[in-house]
Amino acid sequence: RNVLVLNGPNLNLLGTRQPEVYGSTTLQMVEDLCVQHGVSVGLQVSHLQSNHEGALIDAIHAARGVQDGLVLNAGAFTHTSVALMDAIASVELPVVEVHLSNIHAREAFRHKSFIAPVALGQICGFGAQSYVLALDALAAHLTAGGA
Ligand code: DQA
Helix, strand or coil, rough: CCEEEECCCCHCCCCCCCHHHHCCCCCHHHHHHHHHHHHHCCCCEEEEEECCCCHHHHHHHHCCCCEEEEEEEEEEHHCCCCCHHHHHHHHCCCCEEEEEEHHHHHHHHHHHCCCCCHHCEEEEEECCEEEEEEEEHHHHHHEEEEE
């Protein structure tokens, strides 16, 4: 099974960006962790990070028929992007929404997610481990025959 881990705006700065909120783990470390964990649960993990909403939408479209599922941290676009929501709804791929921080314990504007209604589920608040949990959730969903 193939899974794309898609990271949105500002996540390229992980490790140095507000480490008190997002930890000291770099994006490279998160990506390596995902590849390694993917192997242990039978998922071939690839990666993409972009700061651009349109590039993320293009990546979601391109995933159709190529990937079996997506792990998506849309960053701040989570709270703003109807276009990303529509893209996910359009490709009919299982998507697990992830966040490093617990968005529900933060500012009110982060409580709203446009991704959640079109995602299988949401995992947030566990730092880099959120991605590992998301891969587990996706692997279990795909093994159970979900699409
Ligand atoms: C984030 C949470 C968002 O609110 C924020 O805009 C981010 C990162 C997270 O992983 O905790 O960029 O998605």
